[in-house]
Amino acid sequence: MNKEKTVVGEQGIYDARTLGAPKMLVLGVQHMFAMFGATVLVPLLTGLDVATTLLFAGLGTLLFHLITNGKVPAFLGSSFAFLGGYGAVTALADETTTAAQLLPYACLGVACAGLLYLVLAALIKLVGVNKVMKFFPPVVTGPIIIAIGLGLAGSAVSNCTTNWLVALVALAIIIVFNVWGRGMAKIIPILLGVVGSCAVAALLAIVWGQTITLETGAQVIALGGNPNLQLFDVASLNELKEAAWIGLPIHWKATVFGGVDWSNGSLITSSIIAIMPIALATMMEHIGDVCAISSTVGRNFVQNPGLHRTLTGDGLATTLASLFGAPANTTYGENTGVLALSKVYDPRVIRIAALLAALLSFCPKFAAVIHLIPTAVIGGISFVLYGMISAVGVRNVVESKVDFTKSRNLIVAAIILVCALGLTGGISFGIGKVTITLSALAVASIAGIVLNAILPGKDYEFTPEDPQPTGVDFEINAGGE
Numbered sequence: 001m002n003k004e005k006t007v008v009g010e011q012g013i014y015d016a017r018t019l020g021a022p023k024m025l026v027l028g029v030q031h032m033f034a035m036f037g038a039t040v041l042v043p044l045l046t047g048l049d050v051a052t053t054l055l056f057a058g059l060g061t062l063l064f065h066l067i068t069n070g071k072v073p074a075f076l077g078s079s080f081a082f083l084g085g086y087g088a089v090t091a092l093a094d095e096t097t098t099a100a101q102l103l104p105y106a107c108l109g110v111a112c113a114g115l116l117y118l119v120l121a122a123l124i125k126l127v128g129v130n131k132v133m134k135f136f137p138p139v140v141t142g143p144i145i146i147a148i149g150l151g152l153a154g155s156a157v158s159n160c161t162t163n164w165l166v167a168l169v170a171l172a173i174i175i176v177f178n179v180w181g182r183g184m185a186k187i188i189p190i191l192l193g194v195v196g197s198c199a200v201a202a203l204l205a206i207v208w209g210q211t212i213t214l215e216t217g218a219q220v221i222a223l224g225g226n227p228n229l230q231l232f233d234v235a236s237l238n239e240l241k242e243a244a245w246i247g248l249p250i251h252w253k254a255t256v257f258g259g260v261d262w263s264n265g266s267l268i269t270s271s272i273i274a275i276m277p278i279a280l281a282t283m284m285e286h287i288g289d290v291c292a293i294s295s296t297v298g299r300n301f302v303q304n305p306g307l308h309r310t311l312t313g314d315g316l317a318t319t320l321a322s323l324f325g326a327p328a329n330t331t332y333g334e335n336t337g338v339l340a341l342s343k344v345y346d347p348r349v350i351r352i353a354a355l356l357a358a359l360l361s362f363c364p365k366f367a368a369v370i371h372l373i374p375t376a377v378i379g380g381i382s383f384v385l386y387g388m389i390s391a392v393g394v395r396n397v398v399e400s401k402v403d404f405t406k407s408r409n410l411i412v413a414a415i416i417l418v419c420a421l422g423l424t425g426g427i428s429f430g431i432g433k434v435t436i437t438l439s440a441l442a443v444a445s446i447a448g449i450v451l452n453a454i455l456p457g458k459d460y461e462f463t464p465e466d467p468q469p470t471g472v473d474f475e476i477n478a479g480g481e
Helices: 021-046 050-067 083-090 099-127 129-133 138-160 164-180 189-208 234-242 265-297 302-323 333-342 347-360 364-371 375-399 407-422 440-454
Strands: 076-078 209-213 219-223 230-233 329-331 427-431 434-438
Touching: 021 050, 021 076, 021 083, 021 189, 021 333, 021 347, 021 364, 021 375, 050 076, 050 302, 050 329, 050 347, 050 364, 083 099, 083 138, 083 265, 083 440, 099 129, 099 265, 099 302, 138 164, 138 265, 138 375, 138 407, 138 440, 164 189, 164 375, 189 209, 189 219, 189 230, 189 375, 219 234, 230 234, 230 375, 234 364, 265 302, 265 329, 265 333, 265 434, 265 440, 302 329, 407 440, 434 440
Parallel strands: none
Antiparallel strands: 076 329, 209 219, 219 230, 427 434
8 A cells, every 4th residue: 555645534544554653653642542541540449550550451452462363453441340349349348457458359359250251262162152142141231230330329429529519520521522522532531521620620729729637637628628629639749749750560469469368268259259240241341342343443353363362362461450450451442432533443553552551650650640630530530430331231231122021031130130239238158167248249140140041032142243232331432433
């Protein structure tokens, strides 16, 4: 192809080398910005480390490309689907352990969830995708996703209460750019929401802010000294001043290897069982994303390199990230939106973004900037995000045309929702000296899969020759528009 006739955005470009190195670098930076807002939001919501997250988003993406023979232009960023799992494990904190100390146990559960991808990949390779997908139809995955979002709603409102004005600014910016945005602005509404609302918070702090001490002893900058109008945490400001420009992004105590007490069998088992069922939803998300990328690029990645390879790449990336204290990885809809926007489909550009993300992780000063983001901003973003997770579940059943005139489908969905939302404390039981706690979502997932398997009338078919998105996409993005 002649370089002079290659124009970004006018025709599909499968070899970006025809554009030259400078344009490839710019396109890689664009992909990094597309994933950035959502990827760093997950550690802010969970308490995981931002730098570690960026490192393993980059390394996980490169591992995925290695396993898929470099054919699929997908970026792997932080998964929102596991937020409820982290919350379920950290809720087990008592007088002897803090929520932060329980995060490595949650990471262990996520690492095991990543291994489920390998099991599904092996089954697909052995018996075919059609037979496997019958056990995970939208009538099961849809209600599970709805329950994940609804279960998180309370924490979003709690974060917003620190300063509703700032929270609503963040919420408004996301809505405006996600609905009416054009071009790249429509792809990165979360990033724009964070930047815009932080700017408003900084202006308010400069003009009307006062430093006060809360009942907990923490010092914050608040509007007019009102503890209900908090803006910035003073400790985070000090952290930003003292942070080095270059440092290691991995912290041993935050990893599974350094943070898990392997003699505590009850906590380990409960953490794994609480989180592993979430993989049912994320695996369907993965299949939907691969279908969406195939549709965008015009090549059937479900058949070549195959779902068994893409699932293996995603699963191993998730396990690797979790073992070292980073969130689970998932193929990102934001970057699929960038593919549709630029029409540059070369996976090399995605790999440039992955390298940039990994390099950025070695800057503690940058991570300190992220930690400075006000709680109210996080609340405003999660307010829409958690609701959209549930809405994705609704979309899943609608787009997959689940027939709720059938009693068996109503029963499956009903049991899942009541178990997930009603069993707030989960179910605990003992096996020998080990006490196991099944989270509400774990009970709901098991009940849904078993009921769907034994009740007659299964009608879901997945066709690899003409793969269609499953409606499962947890990210706020352009959706390929």
